[in-house]
Amino acid sequence: MxxxxxxxxxxxxxxxxxxxxxxxxxxxxxxxxxxxxxxxxxxxxxxxxxxxxxxxxxxxxxxxxxxxxxxxxxxxxxxxxxxxxxxxxxxxxxxxxxxxxxxxxxxxxxxxxxxxxxxxxxxxxxxxxxxxxxxxxxxxxxxxxxxxxxxxxxxxxxxxxxxxxxxxxxxxxxxxxxxxxxxxxxxxxxxxxxxxxxxxxxxxxxxxxxxxxxxxxxxxxxxxxxxxxxxxxxxxxxxxxxxxxxDEMAAAELTRYRSPWLTGEIEWTPKLIKKAVVSTALKLGKPVLGLTNSDYNDSGLGELLVEKGDAYEINLQVFYLLRDSITGWPGGKPNAVIPAHPERSLPYPKTCLIFSPHPDDDIISMGGTFMRLHDQGHDVHVAYQTSGNIAVTDEFVTRFIDTAVGFEEISGIDSSKSRQVLNNAQQFFSGKKTSQIDTPEIRAIKGLIRRGEAKATCRYVGIKDSNVHFQNLPFYETGTIEKKPMGEEDVKLTMELLRKVKPHQIYAAGDLADPHGTHKVCLDIIFESMRRLKKEGDDWVKDCWVWLYKGAWQEWNIEEIEMAIPMSPDQVMKKRFGIFIHQSQKDMVPFQGSDAREFWQRAEDRNGHTAKLYAQLGLTQYAAMEAFVRWHY
Missing domain, CATH: 3.40.50.1360 (Rossmann fold)
Structure with a gap:
């Protein structure tokens, strides 16, 4: 069936x-x-x-x-x-x-x-x-x-x-x-x-x-x-x-995946029980602890009652799973033994490495967690995997160069070379055709703009410059939307960085809905690098946990979330101001996909929605939450 x-x-x-x-x-x-x-x-x-x-x-x-x-x-x-x-x-x-x-x-x-x-x-x-x-x-x-x-x-x-x-x-x-x-x-x-x-x-x-x-x-x-x-x-x-x-992700809303208990006999694992109870509670508009035996029977969960007993006991099991996923300590709470906590207390402080596919995914997708890790004393590194240069408008390039020319003029520096770069750019843009890709010089300038914004964001959070790494992975550097597949050089560069940092925690974009695939390639590179390092026997790898966040396009389903980081209204605003630092990505954003909202709006709506779902299920109401799922390798 x-x-x-x-x-x-x-x-x-x-x-x-x-x-x-x-x-x-x-x-x-x-x-x-x-x-x-x-x-x-x-x-x-x-x-x-x-x-x-x-x-x-x-x-x-x-x-x-x-x-x-x-x-x-x-x-x-x-x-x-x-x-x-x-x-x-x-x-x-x-x-x-x-x-x-x-x-x-x-x-x-x-x-x-x-x-x-x-x-x-x-x-x-x-x-x-x-x-x-x-x-x-x-x-x-x-x-x-x-x-x-x-x-x-x-x-x-x-x-x-x-x-x-x-x-x-x-x-x-x-x-x-x-x-x-x-x-x-x-x-x-x-x-x-x-x-x-x-x-x-x-x-x-x-x-x-x-x-x-x-x-x-x-x-x-x-x-x-x-x-x-x-x-x-x-x-x-x-x-x-x-x-x-x-693929399985595209099939996720089919009844056989969304509500498999309606299609025949199944094995009731803890993960499936959580999914069934959460979906039933949300559908009925009830908190988890408010579900009754009748609610279970009316929702096709009668077999779960037969196998696991009274609704109240099942409700408690799921409620505790939801409660224990919430923590204000993404790096683990020091000097505390909390068996059900999503992260280990030791070692403390941890070395944390945040992989950001584009130069703004870190602050957009996990800005609150990013800031909390630093504020709680962990050694936080950020690796910007690609230059993000194709997402800068031509107008922003001329504005950027014009500012550089003006800075040189008021500083008494010879601005003739910068002015020539500006003239070249203006001439190129005036005759640019739809079939034409940017020159290497223009792409380098666009990459420089995004690099500067990323560094400014890290300074805003409090990250020192030596902990900011720009990988510029080769697969991305085609000058067009169409990217190359993951290559050996991409994996090599990533393995070198991982061996250099030796993180206890890795945060990576598990968002596979990125419209032009950059997030997917970046994630595959990290996965392949970690598998190789594990196979080669690097000691630090066995103690490294990998947490996946979602990017600007989508959020984890609530039953999937293994670590939820709550945010106060002040933290939400601080994250927003961090996103605003990426001026080249504000207002009309190139390649923003099917969502017309700006990135800060998407982030706040998504984080606010996650917090609302937790509250609807009977948990504490927070202003916002950032969500993570752990990858086991």
């Missing part, structure tokens, strides 16, 4: 990589079967972040296993409009970089909607695109991503089930969600050319992929709720051969 609530087949993998390999193998199998029959294979292809690993695996299979694409005819789902085909954000360019330039497909067989089509002829070109698909015999296999609002292709909510290839207007939520590909929201096109839902539904086989926690709510709606054009992906329930391929 595990999938009894699901109205469409769902295949769940541990991670994105495994799911992507599965889809790539399925596609390869169809290509090879068609080759054996002497027929063409017609593929419907998607763009965006979701299929990148699928394409990487197909390229690997071409290079290492001889998978040929000579019999493949491809049709892409969509393209921004209007947009030059060579723009960095163009899906025409994307497909070349991700797949076509690396395999033996005949260029004549590549079909992608064109962002340069004259608007007055769009209808004609769209009709021709439909006719071309039909002339090939139709699409054999279509791969899809899914938008946070349920769109497939660029078929936004409300799109007709019978729609075909056409020019559409993008919802503002879609434009915001895709703004990480552009310098700012104003540059995101307001329209796109997309295959219609009817066109997609005619494909003989459909794979829809969804990765990460941000997709979990819409995956649940598309899979378990009724078919509606307001959730276009739900229309796939009516397809004869469609399957959703997701």
């Amino acid at each position: 595990v999938d009894s609530f699901e109205k469409i087949p769902v295949k769940i993998f541990d991670n994105l990589k495994q799911g992507s390999v599965f889809i790539a193998q399925e596609i390869a199998g169809i290509i090879r079967r068609k080759q054996a029959e002497g027929k063409n294979c017609v593929l419907g292809l998607a763009t965006g972040s979701s299929p990148k690993t699928v394409y990487a695996e197909l390229v690997r299979m071409h290079r290492e296993e001889g998978l040929s694409f000579k019999n493949v005819i491809s049709f892409n789902l969509d393209e921004y409009y209007p947009l030059d085909n060579d723009a960095l954000q163009s899906y025409n360019r994307y497909m070349g970089e991700q797949l076509f330039n690396h395999v033996d497909i005949d260029p004549k067989n590549i079909n992608i909607p064109n962002g340069e089509w004259p608007k007055e002829e769009i209808k004609k070109y769209c009709a021709e695109y439909e006719a071309l698909i039909e002339s090939t015999g139709g699409i054999d296999v279509q791969i899809l991503g899914i938008g946070n609002n349920g769109h497939i292709g660029f078929n936004e909510p409300g799109s007709s089930r019978f729609s075909r290839t056409r020019l559409v207007t993008l919802e503002n939520s879609t434009r915001i969600a895709n703004s990480f590909e552009f310098a700012n929201i104003s540059q995101v096109p307001r329209m796109a050319v997309t295959m219609g839902i009817d066109t997609i539904m005619k494909a003989r086989k459909i794979y829809l992929m969804g990765w990460g926690p941000m997709k979990a709510p819409v995956i649940q709606k598309a899979v378990e709720e009724n078919v509606t054009e307001q959730i276009p992906a739900s229309l796939l329930q009516q397809h004869n051969d469609a399957i959703f391929v997701v």
Whole structure:
């Protein structure tokens, strides 16, 4: 009964990589079967972040296993409009970089909607695109991503089930969600050319992929709720051969994960008991200690009562777990023996190393804990893993250089060189195209701006300069949103820093919902470094605990939280002022994803919400809380 609530087949993998390999193998199998029959294979292809690993695996299979694409005819789902085909954000360019330039497909067989089509002829070109698909015999296999609002292709909510290839207007939520590909929201096109839902539904086989926690709510709606054009992906329930391929984070809201006790017999572990009781209390609007036997039975938890006894005893067990996760001593309370405390009392003081993927994640995500660790006497280090240079606007660069020129002039220093740098920057920006990346000099200046803000934040907290480490990991330094995968040099640099600091505590960003993946790569680098150090027998590693915080995009579910650090109103304000130091990230933030709020607003709302949930469950009401989960390696 595990999938009894699901109205469409769902295949769940541990991670994105495994799911992507599965889809790539399925596609390869169809290509090879068609080759054996002497027929063409017609593929419907998607763009965006979701299929990148699928394409990487197909390229690997071409290079290492001889998978040929000579019999493949491809049709892409969509393209921004209007947009030059060579723009960095163009899906025409994307497909070349991700797949076509690396395999033996005949260029004549590549079909992608064109962002340069004259608007007055769009209808004609769209009709021709439909006719071309039909002339090939139709699409054999279509791969899809899914938008946070349920769109497939660029078929936004409300799109007709019978729609075909056409020019559409993008919802503002879609434009915001895709703004990480552009310098700012104003540059995101307001329209796109997309295959219609009817066109997609005619494909003989459909794979829809969804990765990460941000997709979990819409995956649940598309899979378990009724078919509606307001959730276009739900229309796939009516397809004869469609399957959703997701990772465990994207599946988190499905009933089999969210409420597994409703789908059949389960093993009642302490973790699952906590999840069941907390979710029931929040759903009923009751404190944990207020739940009754009737509440348990009415919520599908009758078997838990049979196995564990009276509701009151179960309530107490969960209440103590929640209570014991709250502490004002993130480094452990010195001179105290508290067996249920999240952290050890000894050693004291601890050496703490905070890894910050970007130069502001430390203060945004765990600023209160950051300050408390320092104030409580621990030796706190901060490692800024990347330069964060692509998240600085061009205008901020000229402002920064102009200030440097003015400083030199009032100081009586020869400012001719700085003025030349300013002139070069202004000249470059005036002719900068959408397909053009910044020069190395501009990227260095942008990195310097963010470095200065990070150092100022550490001084604000009280951290000495010698404890601030700028790693500038190589994977990040591409000058574009698209980053390299984790490399050996990234791991080597991280291992060197860890051996130098020898921390008792590590804090790292466990936020895998970062829209362009930097947090995920940074976390993988830390994990790989710690595994290697443990394997190599470094003595300090066995005494090092790793705590994961969430970044600006999301928070841990309350049943997952293992350490919650409460904050007073004054501490909330102090954290806000620390975030304000990052002036280049205020107001209009480049690449801020689907959330239009500034980072300080997101942080306060998230921390305040966590504190509110604890209070709703019957714990003390605090102004805010920062949350952590421990990683065991």
